[in-house]
Amino acid sequence: MKIVVHNHEQSHVAAGWIWDCTKEEFFDGWIEFENGRIVAMGRGSIPPATPLFRGIILPRFINHHTHLGDSIFAETIRATVRTMDLRAVVAPPDGLKHRLLASAGKEEIVKGIVQSLQKMIYNGTGRFIDFREEGIQGIYCMHEALRTPLADAGITISLPSGENARNARETLYGDFTFQDMIFSFIFGRPASLTCTPSEIERILAAADGIGLSAYADWEHGDFFAIAEEAHRRNKLFAVHVSEEFHEPLDEILDAHPDMLVHMIHSTRKEWDVVAESGIPVVCCPQANALFDLRPPIEGMFQAGVNVMLGTDNAMLIDPDILEEVRYTFYHYPLFRKQGKSGFRKCLRMALPSAGKKLVSLEPIEEGKEAHFQVMTLPGRNDYSHPEHILAGSSDGGTGTTSESITIKPVVHGLVRENRIFEIL
Numbered sequence: 456m457k458i459v460v461h462n463h464e465q466s467h468v469a470a471g472w473i474w475d476c477t478k479e480e481f482f483d484g485w486i487e488f489e490n491g492r493i494v495a496m497g498r499g500s501i502p503p504a505t506p507l508f509r510g511i512i513l514p515r516f517i518n519h520h521t522h523l524g525d526s527i528f529a530e531t532i533r534a535t536v537r538t539m540d541l542r543a544v545v546a547p548p549d550g551l552k553h554r555l556l557a558s559a560g561k562e563e564i565v566k567g568i569v570q571s572l573q574k575m576i577y578n579g580t581g582r583f584i585d586f587r588e589e590g591i592q593g594i595y596c597m598h599e600a601l602r603t604p605l606a607d608a609g610i611t612i613s614l615p616s617g618e619n620a621r622n623a624r625e626t627l628y629g630d631f632t633f634q635d636m637i638f639s640f641i642f643g644r645p646a647s648l649t650c651t652p653s654e655i656e657r658i659l660a661a662a663d664g665i666g667l668s669a670y671a672d673w674e675h676g677d678f679f680a681i682a683e684e685a686h687r688r689n690k691l692f693a694v695h696v697s698e699e700f701h702e703p704l705d706e707i708l709d710a711h712p713d714m715l716v717h718m719i720h721s722t723r724k725e726w727d728v729v730a731e732s733g734i735p736v737v738c739c740p741q742a743n744a745l746f747d748l749r750p751p752i753e754g755m756f757q758a759g760v761n762v763m764l765g766t767d768n769a770m771l772i773d774p775d776i777l778e779e780v781r782y783t784f785y786h787y788p789l790f791r792k793q794g795k796s797g798f799r800k801c802l803r804m805a806l807p808s809a810g811k812k813l814v815s816l817e818p819i820e821e822g823k824e825a826h827f828q829v830m831t832l833p834g835r836n837d838y839s840h841p842e843h844i845l846a847g848s849s850d851g852g853t854g855t856t857s858e859s860i861t862i863k864p865v866v867h868g869l870v871r872e873n874r875i876f877e878i879l
């Protein structure tokens with residue numbers, strides 16, 4: 456991976472299909488931006504100047520659920536996972552993942568996280584919500600990975616030519632790290648299934664919130680004490696729910712979670728309750744499919760639940776949220792049968808949610824900060840039907856499985872703060 460930094464002081468134009476964050480659809484147009492802010496926008500295919508980037512323009516994706524700490528075990532796990540059940544692989548305290556984590560060195564875990572961060576930046580992910588195991592030490596591993604200089608991961612940064620380049624090298628990019636490129640929400644959890652108030656206090660001081668394993672793993676009293684402490688400190692609280700078997704949602708909601716993960720074995724009545732509450736539910740259909748599990752995304756979506764997508768354990772599935780969008784589109788007939796509009800509904804599940812305290816969306820509008828990304832395909836000038844391109848379908852979207860994907864956006868013109876990064 457290589458990052459090309461473009462000169463940001465002058466005005467630039469990007470053109471193509473732009474995601475309208477309000478209508479949740481694409482329109483053909485252009486954006487003029489200067490010093491990190493959108494100064495003008497227009498519809499139609501004739502921009503006011505030659506575009507620096509032409510392609511599909513949309514907010515950077517958010518991956519709503521990852522466990523990046525297990526990235527380093529991908530090779531070991533993927534070779535055997537299809538022969539094992541879910542509990543044997545991921546359940547604490549003795550699941551394979553937890554045994555591997557306990558035996559791995561900190562350096563190894565950090566190295567794996569760095570590899571996943573690199574993949575996410577490359578595939579257009581601007582934010583991610585990670586559930587870290589292993590208590591406070593696990594959170595420190597994530598901090599260390601995020602603070603790793605890009606140069607240490609073998610990423611070269613090509614600076615703009617001109618007189619400011621030397622300055623830029625010394626002042627801006629000398630210690631450029633992963634956290635300059637991607638925004639993290641870290642949800643920690645106690646190191647074991649029993650915990651003390653002081654451990655919870657340390658975790659909450661170092662993380663954005665608490666993300667517990669299955670509700671059924673926890674002592675009733677501990678579960679509610681942890682949730683209460685998270686809320687008291689104005690941090691977030693999330694939990695895995697009904698992944699392996701049904702768990703009582705009404706009890707779980709008494710802990711006022713900010714986010715629920717999975718809800719595979721949930722009921723229609725529960726979908727209505729969650730829809731009413733507005734609590735987002737994160738689904739990870741690709742990872743679930745490895746254990747012959749299928750989240751009821753269609754039912755929840757139709758009930759009005761705020762469904763979001765995540766990629767779950769990096770040891771099982773690469774943290775590529777656009778692949779998760781594609782998988783959802785091709786494997787859930789409700790969306791696939793609606794064609795482009797169905798794809799947009801799936802795409803929406805990988806974008807930040809407007810108005811939510813966790814992940815508010817930066818709309819692509821005049822006067823707003825230029826935080827969008829431009830996805831382009833090498834050698835391609837025609838970006839009509841952006842849904843087909845993003846769905847990876849070269850046959851006009853008639854493919855029925857993700858195996859039909861033959862096109863993949865590989866270049867991102869990323870605009871962040873007041874600089875422009877092109878990721879190659």
Ligand SMILES: [Zn+2]
Pocket residue numbers: 520521522586695716767768
């Ligand atoms: Zn999970």
